[in-house]
Amino acid sequence: LSHLRPLEITPVKAEEPYSWHQKISIWMINEGNRAIFFGVWIFVHIGLFGLAFFNYWYSDNFEKTRSIVGVTLPIARGAALVLHVDSGVILLPVCRTLISWLRSTPLNRVVPFDKSITFHKAIAWSIVIFSVVHTLAHYVNYYKLSRAAPDKYNFWNLMFLSGPGWTGHVMLVILLIIVCTALPSVRMKKFEVFWYWHHTFLLFFFFFSFHGAYCLIPPDRPPYCKDISSFWKYWVMSGLIYLTERVMREWRARQKTVISRVILHPSKVVEIQIKKDNCHALAGQYIFLCCPEVSLWQWHPFTLTSAPEEDHVSIHMRVVGDFTKELSKKLGCDGQGVSEWEESLGDRNGLVTVLPRIMIDGPFGAASEDVFKYEVTVLFGAGIGVTPFASILKSIWYRVNYPTKPTKLHKVYFFWVCRDKDSFEWFQSLLLALESQDLNHFIEIHTFLTGRLRHSEVGNLMINDNGAYADTVTGLRAKTQFGRPNLHNEFDRIRESHPDTDIGVFFCGPKKMGHQLHACCTKFSGNGTSFVWHKENF
Secondary structure, eight states: OGGGSOOOOOOOOOOOOOOHHHHHHHHIIIIIHHHHHHHHHHHHHHHHHHHHHHHHHHOTTSHHHHHHHTTHHHHHHHHHHHHHHHHHHTTGGGOHHHHHHHTTSGGGGTSOGGGHHHHHHHHHHHHHHHHHHHHHHHHHHHHHHHHHOTTTOOHHHHHHTSHHHHHHHHHHHHHHHHHHHTSHHHHTTOHHHHHHHHTTHHHHHHHHHHHTOSOSSOOSSSSTTTTOSOTHHHHHHHHHHHHHHHHHHHHHHTSOEEEEEEEEETTTEEEEEEEETTOOOOTTOEEEEEOTTTOSSOOEEEEBOSOTTSSSEEEEEEOOSHHHHHHHHHTTOOOSSHHHHHHTSSSTTSOOSSOOOOEEEEEEOOGGGGGGGSSEEEEEEEGGGGHHHHHHHHHHHHHHHSOSSOOSOOEEEEEEEESSGGGGGTTHHHHHHHHHTOTTOOEEEEEEEOSOOOHHHHHHHHHHHTTOSSOTTTOSSSOEEESOOOHHHHHHHHHHHSTTOEEEEEEESOHHHHHHHHHHHHHTOBTTBEEEEEEOOO
Protein backbone atom coordinates (compact mmCIF):
# COMPACT_ATOMS: atom_id res chain seq x y z
CA LEU A 1 0.00 0.00 0.00
CA SER A 2 1.44 3.31 -1.09
CA HIS A 3 0.44 5.25 2.01
CA LEU A 4 2.08 2.66 4.29
CA ARG A 5 5.49 3.09 2.65
CA PRO A 6 7.95 5.74 3.84
CA LEU A 7 7.44 9.11 2.21
CA GLU A 8 9.81 9.72 -0.68
CA ILE A 9 11.81 12.93 -0.69
CA THR A 10 11.40 14.69 -3.98
CA PRO A 11 14.24 17.10 -4.79
CA VAL A 12 13.16 20.71 -5.00
CA LYS A 13 13.49 22.18 -8.47
CA ALA A 14 16.34 24.62 -8.93
CA GLU A 15 15.22 28.22 -9.19
CA GLU A 16 16.85 31.37 -10.40
CA PRO A 17 18.52 33.35 -7.62
CA TYR A 18 16.53 36.29 -6.29
CA SER A 19 17.71 39.87 -6.52
CA TRP A 20 18.35 41.91 -3.40
CA HIS A 21 15.03 43.67 -3.86
CA GLN A 22 13.17 40.35 -4.07
CA LYS A 23 15.00 39.01 -1.01
CA ILE A 24 14.04 42.08 1.01
CA SER A 25 10.42 41.77 -0.17
CA ILE A 26 10.31 38.11 0.90
CA TRP A 27 11.95 38.96 4.23
CA MET A 28 9.31 41.64 4.85
CA ILE A 29 6.47 39.11 4.50
CA ASN A 30 7.12 37.26 7.76
CA GLU A 31 10.12 38.90 9.43
CA GLY A 32 10.15 42.56 8.43
CA ASN A 33 7.51 44.16 10.65
CA ARG A 34 8.62 42.31 13.75
CA ALA A 35 12.32 43.00 13.17
CA ILE A 36 11.70 46.66 12.40
CA PHE A 37 9.50 47.09 15.46
CA PHE A 38 12.05 45.56 17.83
CA GLY A 39 14.84 47.46 16.06
CA VAL A 40 13.01 50.74 16.71
CA TRP A 41 12.49 49.68 20.32
CA ILE A 42 16.21 49.03 20.78
CA PHE A 43 17.01 52.36 19.11
CA VAL A 44 14.62 54.09 21.55
CA HIS A 45 16.48 52.47 24.45
CA ILE A 46 19.82 53.66 23.11
CA GLY A 47 18.38 57.14 22.64
CA LEU A 48 16.95 57.29 26.17
CA PHE A 49 20.18 56.08 27.74
CA GLY A 50 22.23 58.49 25.64
CA LEU A 51 19.93 61.42 26.45
CA ALA A 52 20.32 60.98 30.20
CA PHE A 53 24.00 60.05 29.95
CA PHE A 54 25.06 63.16 28.03
CA ASN A 55 22.77 65.37 30.10
CA TYR A 56 24.58 64.41 33.31
CA TRP A 57 27.97 64.19 31.60
CA TYR A 58 27.92 67.78 30.32
CA SER A 59 25.66 69.42 32.91
CA ASP A 60 27.39 72.20 34.83
CA ASN A 61 25.13 71.48 37.81
CA PHE A 62 26.90 68.21 38.71
CA GLU A 63 30.54 69.15 38.22
CA LYS A 64 31.40 68.63 41.90
CA THR A 65 29.88 65.14 42.03
CA ARG A 66 31.28 64.24 38.63
CA SER A 67 34.77 65.18 39.75
CA ILE A 68 34.48 62.59 42.53
CA VAL A 69 32.64 59.62 40.97
CA GLY A 70 33.40 60.21 37.28
CA VAL A 71 31.54 58.44 34.47
CA THR A 72 29.51 56.14 36.70
CA LEU A 73 27.13 58.99 37.62
CA PRO A 74 25.79 59.50 34.06
CA ILE A 75 25.76 55.71 33.57
CA ALA A 76 23.55 55.26 36.63
CA ARG A 77 21.22 58.09 35.56
CA GLY A 78 21.02 56.80 32.00
CA ALA A 79 20.04 53.34 33.17
CA ALA A 80 17.51 54.89 35.58
CA LEU A 81 15.71 56.71 32.75
CA VAL A 82 15.45 53.49 30.72
CA LEU A 83 14.07 51.69 33.80
CA HIS A 84 11.45 54.40 34.27
CA VAL A 85 10.20 54.03 30.68
CA ASP A 86 10.33 50.21 30.65
CA SER A 87 8.47 49.91 33.94
CA GLY A 88 5.85 52.29 32.63
CA VAL A 89 5.29 50.25 29.46
CA ILE A 90 5.59 46.66 30.68
CA LEU A 91 1.95 46.42 31.80
CA LEU A 92 0.47 47.34 28.41
CA PRO A 93 1.31 44.07 26.53
CA VAL A 94 -0.59 42.01 29.15
CA CYS A 95 -3.79 44.09 28.84
CA ARG A 96 -5.61 41.45 26.80
CA THR A 97 -8.71 43.52 26.05
CA LEU A 98 -6.60 46.40 24.76
CA ILE A 99 -4.43 44.11 22.61
CA SER A 100 -7.50 42.34 21.15
CA TRP A 101 -8.97 45.70 20.17
CA LEU A 102 -5.71 47.01 18.72
CA ARG A 103 -5.14 43.92 16.56
CA SER A 104 -8.49 44.63 14.84
CA THR A 105 -7.26 48.07 13.77
CA PRO A 106 -5.00 48.96 10.80
CA LEU A 107 -2.19 49.40 13.32
CA ASN A 108 -1.91 45.60 13.38
CA ARG A 109 -0.22 45.75 9.97
CA VAL A 110 2.70 47.63 11.51
CA VAL A 111 2.87 46.48 15.13
CA PRO A 112 3.00 42.68 15.78
CA PHE A 113 0.30 42.54 18.47
CA ASP A 114 0.26 38.74 18.28
CA LYS A 115 3.75 38.90 19.83
CA SER A 116 2.58 40.91 22.84
CA ILE A 117 3.77 38.32 25.37
CA THR A 118 7.16 38.16 23.63
CA PHE A 119 7.33 41.94 23.85
CA HIS A 120 6.44 41.76 27.54
CA LYS A 121 9.31 39.33 28.12
CA ALA A 122 11.71 41.52 26.13
CA ILE A 123 10.85 44.52 28.31
CA ALA A 124 11.30 42.39 31.43
CA TRP A 125 14.81 41.34 30.38
CA SER A 126 15.60 44.96 29.58
CA ILE A 127 14.58 45.88 33.14
CA VAL A 128 16.86 43.15 34.48
CA ILE A 129 19.84 44.28 32.41
CA PHE A 130 19.53 47.99 33.18
CA SER A 131 18.83 47.26 36.86
CA VAL A 132 22.18 45.48 37.03
CA VAL A 133 23.90 48.38 35.22
CA HIS A 134 22.25 50.92 37.52
CA THR A 135 23.17 48.94 40.65
CA LEU A 136 26.82 48.36 39.71
CA ALA A 137 27.26 52.02 38.77
CA HIS A 138 25.94 53.10 42.16
CA TYR A 139 28.17 50.59 43.94
CA VAL A 140 31.12 52.40 42.37
CA ASN A 141 29.59 55.77 43.24
CA TYR A 142 29.16 54.79 46.89
CA TYR A 143 32.72 53.51 47.08
CA LYS A 144 34.19 56.68 45.58
CA LEU A 145 32.04 58.95 47.78
CA SER A 146 33.09 57.07 50.93
CA ARG A 147 36.76 57.38 49.91
CA ALA A 148 36.49 61.09 49.07
CA ALA A 149 34.49 62.12 52.18
CA PRO A 150 34.81 59.40 54.85
CA ASP A 151 33.53 61.73 57.57
CA LYS A 152 30.28 62.28 55.64
CA TYR A 153 29.75 58.99 53.80
CA ASN A 154 30.17 55.39 54.94
CA PHE A 155 30.17 52.72 52.24
CA TRP A 156 28.06 50.16 54.10
CA ASN A 157 25.62 52.79 55.32
CA LEU A 158 25.17 54.00 51.75
CA MET A 159 24.68 50.42 50.57
CA PHE A 160 22.11 49.16 53.06
CA LEU A 161 20.94 51.96 55.36
CA SER A 162 20.44 54.92 53.03
CA GLY A 163 17.04 55.31 51.37
CA PRO A 164 18.18 54.52 47.82
CA GLY A 165 20.37 51.68 49.15
CA TRP A 166 17.84 49.61 51.08
CA THR A 167 14.93 50.26 48.68
CA GLY A 168 17.15 49.35 45.73
CA HIS A 169 18.22 46.05 47.27
CA VAL A 170 14.61 45.17 48.14
CA MET A 171 13.64 45.86 44.53
CA LEU A 172 16.51 43.68 43.32
CA VAL A 173 15.32 40.76 45.47
CA ILE A 174 11.75 41.15 44.19
CA LEU A 175 12.98 41.34 40.60
CA LEU A 176 15.13 38.22 41.07
CA ILE A 177 12.14 36.28 42.43
CA ILE A 178 9.88 37.41 39.58
CA VAL A 179 12.44 36.42 36.94
CA CYS A 180 13.31 33.03 38.48
CA THR A 181 9.67 31.99 38.91
CA ALA A 182 8.83 33.12 35.37
CA LEU A 183 11.40 30.85 33.72
CA PRO A 184 9.76 28.18 31.49
CA SER A 185 11.08 25.34 33.65
CA VAL A 186 9.17 26.75 36.64
CA ARG A 187 6.15 28.22 34.88
CA MET A 188 5.27 25.03 32.99
CA LYS A 189 5.55 22.73 36.02
CA LYS A 190 4.54 24.99 38.91
CA PHE A 191 2.13 27.52 37.45
CA GLU A 192 0.82 28.60 40.84
CA VAL A 193 4.33 29.57 41.94
CA PHE A 194 4.73 31.68 38.81
CA TRP A 195 1.26 33.21 39.12
CA TYR A 196 1.44 34.32 42.74
CA TRP A 197 5.03 35.56 42.76
CA HIS A 198 4.56 37.41 39.47
CA HIS A 199 2.10 39.73 41.20
CA THR A 200 4.82 40.96 43.52
CA PHE A 201 5.43 43.51 40.76
CA LEU A 202 3.07 45.66 42.85
CA LEU A 203 5.72 45.74 45.59
CA PHE A 204 8.37 46.53 42.99
CA PHE A 205 6.34 49.50 41.79
CA PHE A 206 5.67 50.57 45.38
CA PHE A 207 9.35 50.79 46.31
CA PHE A 208 10.23 52.28 42.91
CA SER A 209 7.81 55.16 43.62
CA PHE A 210 10.02 56.59 46.40
CA HIS A 211 13.36 54.98 45.55
CA GLY A 212 14.66 58.25 44.13
CA ALA A 213 13.01 60.55 46.68
CA TYR A 214 15.97 60.79 49.09
CA CYS A 215 18.18 63.21 47.12
CA LEU A 216 21.36 61.34 48.10
CA ILE A 217 23.46 63.08 45.40
CA PRO A 218 22.21 66.71 45.22
CA PRO A 219 23.13 69.10 42.40
CA ASP A 220 25.73 71.81 42.87
CA ARG A 221 23.29 74.72 43.17
CA PRO A 222 19.63 75.26 44.08
CA PRO A 223 16.91 74.34 43.57
CA TYR A 224 18.05 71.08 45.12
CA CYS A 225 16.20 67.83 44.37
CA LYS A 226 13.50 69.52 42.29
CA ASP A 227 12.46 66.57 40.14
CA ILE A 228 13.04 63.68 42.52
CA SER A 229 10.65 60.71 42.77
CA SER A 230 9.13 61.14 39.32
CA PHE A 231 8.45 57.45 38.65
CA TRP A 232 4.69 57.84 39.06
CA LYS A 233 4.59 60.06 35.97
CA TYR A 234 5.77 57.15 33.82
CA TRP A 235 3.46 54.39 34.99
CA VAL A 236 0.28 56.25 35.98
CA MET A 237 -1.27 55.95 32.50
CA SER A 238 -0.39 52.27 31.95
CA GLY A 239 -1.35 51.57 35.57
CA LEU A 240 -4.82 53.04 35.04
CA ILE A 241 -5.26 51.03 31.84
CA TYR A 242 -4.13 47.85 33.61
CA LEU A 243 -6.42 48.55 36.59
CA THR A 244 -9.36 49.08 34.23
CA GLU A 245 -8.45 45.80 32.51
CA ARG A 246 -8.49 43.90 35.82
CA VAL A 247 -11.81 45.46 36.87
CA MET A 248 -13.37 44.51 33.52
CA ARG A 249 -11.91 41.01 33.88
CA GLU A 250 -13.53 40.57 37.28
CA TRP A 251 -16.85 41.96 36.02
CA ARG A 252 -16.89 39.58 33.04
CA ALA A 253 -15.94 36.66 35.28
CA ARG A 254 -18.86 37.30 37.64
CA GLN A 255 -21.43 36.96 34.85
CA LYS A 256 -23.48 33.78 34.90
CA THR A 257 -21.61 30.87 33.30
CA VAL A 258 -22.97 27.32 33.03
CA ILE A 259 -21.33 24.07 31.98
CA SER A 260 -23.92 22.55 29.63
CA ARG A 261 -22.06 19.39 28.63
CA VAL A 262 -18.89 17.42 29.36
CA ILE A 263 -17.62 14.91 26.80
CA LEU A 264 -14.78 12.48 27.41
CA HIS A 265 -12.42 11.86 24.47
CA PRO A 266 -9.49 9.44 24.07
CA SER A 267 -5.91 10.38 24.98
CA LYS A 268 -6.95 12.21 28.16
CA VAL A 269 -8.90 14.94 26.41
CA VAL A 270 -12.03 16.44 27.97
CA GLU A 271 -14.44 18.62 26.02
CA ILE A 272 -16.30 21.27 28.05
CA GLN A 273 -19.29 23.03 26.50
CA ILE A 274 -20.17 26.31 28.19
CA LYS A 275 -23.10 28.71 27.92
CA LYS A 276 -22.76 32.36 28.86
CA ASP A 277 -24.91 35.35 27.94
CA ASN A 278 -23.35 38.05 25.77
CA CYS A 279 -20.34 35.88 24.92
CA HIS A 280 -19.79 36.37 21.20
CA ALA A 281 -16.68 34.71 19.82
CA LEU A 282 -15.05 34.58 16.41
CA ALA A 283 -13.43 31.50 14.90
CA GLY A 284 -9.90 31.02 16.21
CA GLN A 285 -10.23 33.11 19.38
CA TYR A 286 -9.40 31.97 22.92
CA ILE A 287 -10.68 32.43 26.48
CA PHE A 288 -9.22 32.34 29.98
CA LEU A 289 -10.87 29.86 32.33
CA CYS A 290 -10.92 29.74 36.13
CA CYS A 291 -12.45 27.14 38.41
CA PRO A 292 -12.72 28.57 41.97
CA GLU A 293 -13.02 25.05 43.43
CA VAL A 294 -9.54 24.30 42.03
CA SER A 295 -7.91 27.71 42.45
CA LEU A 296 -9.55 31.10 42.83
CA TRP A 297 -6.68 33.03 41.25
CA GLN A 298 -5.51 30.76 38.43
CA TRP A 299 -6.66 31.74 34.93
CA HIS A 300 -5.54 29.47 32.09
CA PRO A 301 -5.86 30.12 28.33
CA PHE A 302 -7.83 27.68 26.17
CA THR A 303 -8.53 27.95 22.45
CA LEU A 304 -12.21 27.81 21.55
CA THR A 305 -13.25 24.78 19.52
CA SER A 306 -16.80 25.95 18.90
CA ALA A 307 -17.91 27.93 15.86
CA PRO A 308 -19.47 31.41 16.10
CA GLU A 309 -22.63 29.94 14.58
CA GLU A 310 -23.18 27.61 17.59
CA ASP A 311 -25.17 28.58 20.69
CA HIS A 312 -22.35 27.70 23.09
CA VAL A 313 -18.58 27.94 23.45
CA SER A 314 -16.47 24.85 23.93
CA ILE A 315 -12.88 23.96 24.73
CA HIS A 316 -10.90 20.73 24.47
CA MET A 317 -8.65 20.29 27.50
CA ARG A 318 -5.82 17.79 27.58
CA VAL A 319 -5.20 16.51 31.10
CA VAL A 320 -1.45 16.96 31.62
CA GLY A 321 -0.85 19.53 34.40
CA ASP A 322 -1.91 20.13 37.99
CA PHE A 323 -4.77 22.46 37.09
CA THR A 324 -6.22 20.28 34.33
CA LYS A 325 -5.97 17.16 36.52
CA GLU A 326 -7.84 18.81 39.37
CA LEU A 327 -10.47 20.25 37.04
CA SER A 328 -10.99 16.88 35.37
CA LYS A 329 -11.57 15.34 38.81
CA LYS A 330 -14.19 17.97 39.58
CA LEU A 331 -15.88 17.07 36.29
CA GLY A 332 -15.76 13.36 37.14
CA CYS A 333 -12.95 12.42 34.75
CA ASP A 334 -10.20 11.30 37.10
CA GLY A 335 -9.05 7.94 35.70
CA GLN A 336 -5.79 7.21 33.90
CA GLY A 337 -7.13 5.48 30.80
CA VAL A 338 -10.37 5.61 28.84
CA SER A 339 -11.80 2.51 30.54
CA GLU A 340 -10.87 3.79 34.00
CA TRP A 341 -12.30 7.21 33.22
CA GLU A 342 -15.63 5.70 32.13
CA GLU A 343 -15.81 3.77 35.41
CA SER A 344 -15.28 6.91 37.52
CA LEU A 345 -17.80 9.31 36.00
CA GLY A 346 -19.79 10.01 39.17
CA ASP A 347 -22.82 8.00 40.27
CA ARG A 348 -23.98 4.57 39.20
CA ASN A 349 -25.63 5.91 36.06
CA GLY A 350 -22.35 7.42 34.91
CA LEU A 351 -23.41 11.02 35.54
CA VAL A 352 -21.87 13.79 37.57
CA THR A 353 -24.83 15.35 39.33
CA VAL A 354 -23.08 18.52 40.55
CA LEU A 355 -20.68 20.23 38.17
CA PRO A 356 -18.20 22.81 39.47
CA ARG A 357 -18.65 26.53 39.03
CA ILE A 358 -16.36 28.09 36.44
CA MET A 359 -15.58 31.62 35.29
CA ILE A 360 -14.42 32.62 31.84
CA ASP A 361 -12.84 35.82 30.57
CA GLY A 362 -12.87 36.71 26.93
CA PRO A 363 -12.95 35.85 24.11
CA PHE A 364 -9.74 37.45 22.91
CA GLY A 365 -8.25 37.79 19.44
CA ALA A 366 -5.58 35.37 18.23
CA ALA A 367 -3.58 34.73 15.08
CA SER A 368 -6.05 32.11 13.78
CA GLU A 369 -8.74 34.78 13.70
CA ASP A 370 -7.27 36.02 10.40
CA VAL A 371 -7.99 32.80 8.48
CA PHE A 372 -10.86 34.25 6.47
CA LYS A 373 -8.73 37.17 5.24
CA TYR A 374 -6.97 34.92 2.70
CA GLU A 375 -8.13 33.18 -0.46
CA VAL A 376 -6.03 30.10 0.36
CA THR A 377 -5.23 28.91 3.87
CA VAL A 378 -2.95 26.19 5.26
CA LEU A 379 -3.91 24.93 8.72
CA PHE A 380 -1.23 22.90 10.48
CA GLY A 381 -1.95 21.33 13.87
CA ALA A 382 0.06 18.90 15.97
CA GLY A 383 -1.72 16.81 18.61
CA ILE A 384 -3.92 18.92 20.85
CA GLY A 385 -2.63 21.93 18.87
CA VAL A 386 -5.42 21.20 16.39
CA THR A 387 -7.97 22.85 18.71
CA PRO A 388 -7.85 26.36 17.14
CA PHE A 389 -8.67 24.83 13.78
CA ALA A 390 -11.69 22.92 15.07
CA SER A 391 -13.47 26.25 15.48
CA ILE A 392 -12.37 27.37 12.01
CA LEU A 393 -13.36 24.10 10.32
CA LYS A 394 -16.78 24.20 12.00
CA SER A 395 -17.27 27.78 10.88
CA ILE A 396 -16.30 26.79 7.33
CA TRP A 397 -18.83 23.97 7.43
CA TYR A 398 -21.58 26.40 8.45
CA ARG A 399 -20.56 28.96 5.81
CA VAL A 400 -20.55 26.34 3.04
CA ASN A 401 -23.83 24.66 4.00
CA TYR A 402 -25.71 27.65 5.42
CA PRO A 403 -24.18 30.68 3.71
CA THR A 404 -25.26 34.07 5.02
CA LYS A 405 -22.57 36.22 3.41
CA PRO A 406 -19.84 35.70 0.78
CA THR A 407 -16.41 34.61 1.97
CA LYS A 408 -13.03 35.36 0.43
CA LEU A 409 -11.66 31.94 1.39
CA HIS A 410 -12.04 29.31 -1.34
CA LYS A 411 -9.42 26.64 -0.50
CA VAL A 412 -8.22 25.14 2.79
CA TYR A 413 -5.35 22.67 3.28
CA PHE A 414 -5.65 20.98 6.65
CA PHE A 415 -2.66 19.03 8.06
CA TRP A 416 -2.95 17.16 11.34
CA VAL A 417 0.03 15.32 12.88
CA CYS A 418 -0.56 12.96 15.83
CA ARG A 419 1.60 10.54 17.77
CA ASP A 420 -1.15 7.97 18.49
CA LYS A 421 -4.11 6.91 16.39
CA ASP A 422 -6.66 7.39 19.18
CA SER A 423 -6.08 11.15 19.02
CA PHE A 424 -7.78 11.29 15.62
CA GLU A 425 -11.09 10.47 17.33
CA TRP A 426 -11.25 13.95 18.91
CA PHE A 427 -12.71 15.55 15.79
CA GLN A 428 -13.45 12.49 13.69
CA SER A 429 -17.16 13.28 13.40
CA LEU A 430 -16.40 16.87 12.38
CA LEU A 431 -13.90 15.80 9.72
CA LEU A 432 -16.30 13.14 8.40
CA ALA A 433 -19.07 15.74 8.09
CA LEU A 434 -16.77 18.16 6.33
CA GLU A 435 -15.51 15.56 3.88
CA SER A 436 -18.94 14.08 3.09
CA GLN A 437 -20.50 17.46 2.30
CA ASP A 438 -17.49 19.05 0.64
CA LEU A 439 -18.81 18.79 -2.90
CA ASN A 440 -16.52 21.47 -4.34
CA HIS A 441 -13.33 20.12 -2.76
CA PHE A 442 -13.16 23.20 -0.54
CA ILE A 443 -11.08 21.42 2.12
CA GLU A 444 -8.16 19.09 1.51
CA ILE A 445 -7.45 16.94 4.58
CA HIS A 446 -4.06 15.33 5.33
CA THR A 447 -3.50 13.25 8.47
CA PHE A 448 -0.12 11.94 9.63
CA LEU A 449 0.57 9.32 12.30
CA THR A 450 4.09 9.62 13.75
CA GLY A 451 3.92 7.22 16.71
CA ARG A 452 5.25 3.68 16.60
CA LEU A 453 2.62 0.99 16.01
CA ARG A 454 2.55 -2.48 17.55
CA HIS A 455 2.90 -5.51 15.25
CA SER A 456 -0.72 -6.48 15.81
CA GLU A 457 -1.90 -2.98 14.87
CA VAL A 458 0.15 -3.02 11.67
CA GLY A 459 -1.37 -6.36 10.67
CA ASN A 460 -4.91 -5.20 11.36
CA LEU A 461 -4.36 -2.01 9.39
CA MET A 462 -3.04 -3.87 6.33
CA ILE A 463 -5.88 -6.42 6.39
CA ASN A 464 -8.72 -3.93 6.93
CA ASP A 465 -7.30 -1.30 4.60
CA ASN A 466 -6.93 -3.57 1.60
CA GLY A 467 -9.42 -2.23 -0.93
CA ALA A 468 -11.35 -0.25 1.69
CA TYR A 469 -13.18 2.90 0.61
CA ALA A 470 -12.40 4.74 3.86
CA ASP A 471 -9.16 4.98 5.80
CA THR A 472 -8.87 2.42 8.61
CA VAL A 473 -7.43 4.87 11.13
CA THR A 474 -9.66 7.92 10.65
CA GLY A 475 -12.60 6.67 8.61
CA LEU A 476 -11.97 9.43 6.06
CA ARG A 477 -11.57 9.06 2.32
CA ALA A 478 -8.20 10.78 2.69
CA LYS A 479 -5.61 8.18 3.61
CA THR A 480 -3.50 8.53 6.73
CA GLN A 481 0.22 8.89 6.03
CA PHE A 482 2.67 7.20 8.40
CA GLY A 483 5.57 9.44 9.33
CA ARG A 484 6.17 13.15 9.33
CA PRO A 485 4.97 15.25 6.41
CA ASN A 486 7.45 16.26 3.75
CA LEU A 487 7.06 20.02 4.17
CA HIS A 488 9.15 20.88 1.10
CA ASN A 489 6.99 18.76 -1.20
CA GLU A 490 3.75 20.08 0.31
CA PHE A 491 4.73 23.75 0.09
CA ASP A 492 6.03 23.32 -3.45
CA ARG A 493 2.76 21.64 -4.51
CA ILE A 494 0.62 24.35 -2.92
CA ARG A 495 2.72 27.10 -4.51
CA GLU A 496 2.32 25.57 -7.97
CA SER A 497 -1.43 25.17 -7.46
CA HIS A 498 -1.92 28.81 -6.41
CA PRO A 499 0.49 31.14 -8.23
CA ASP A 500 0.44 34.86 -7.47
CA THR A 501 -1.55 34.33 -4.28
CA ASP A 502 -1.18 35.36 -0.66
CA ILE A 503 -1.49 32.12 1.32
CA GLY A 504 -2.03 32.21 5.07
CA VAL A 505 -0.19 29.52 7.05
CA PHE A 506 -1.54 28.97 10.57
CA PHE A 507 0.18 26.72 13.09
CA CYS A 508 -0.37 25.53 16.64
CA GLY A 509 1.99 22.97 18.12
CA PRO A 510 5.58 22.34 19.27
CA LYS A 511 8.22 25.02 18.78
CA LYS A 512 10.55 22.79 16.77
CA MET A 513 7.90 22.03 14.19
CA GLY A 514 6.94 25.69 14.14
CA HIS A 515 10.50 26.70 13.28
CA GLN A 516 10.49 24.26 10.35
CA LEU A 517 7.21 25.60 9.01
CA HIS A 518 8.34 29.18 9.48
CA ALA A 519 11.48 28.46 7.48
CA CYS A 520 9.41 26.88 4.69
CA CYS A 521 7.15 29.94 4.55
CA THR A 522 10.18 32.12 3.91
CA LYS A 523 11.85 29.69 1.52
CA PHE A 524 8.86 29.12 -0.76
CA SER A 525 7.66 32.73 -0.87
CA GLY A 526 8.55 34.57 -4.05
CA ASN A 527 7.57 35.06 -7.70
CA GLY A 528 4.22 36.53 -6.67
CA THR A 529 3.29 33.84 -4.12
CA SER A 530 3.56 34.68 -0.43
CA PHE A 531 3.23 32.27 2.49
CA VAL A 532 2.26 34.49 5.42
CA TRP A 533 3.21 32.92 8.75
CA HIS A 534 0.87 32.94 11.79
CA LYS A 535 1.45 31.13 15.06
CA GLU A 536 -0.69 30.81 18.16
CA ASN A 537 0.81 32.62 21.17
CA PHE A 538 -0.47 32.60 24.76
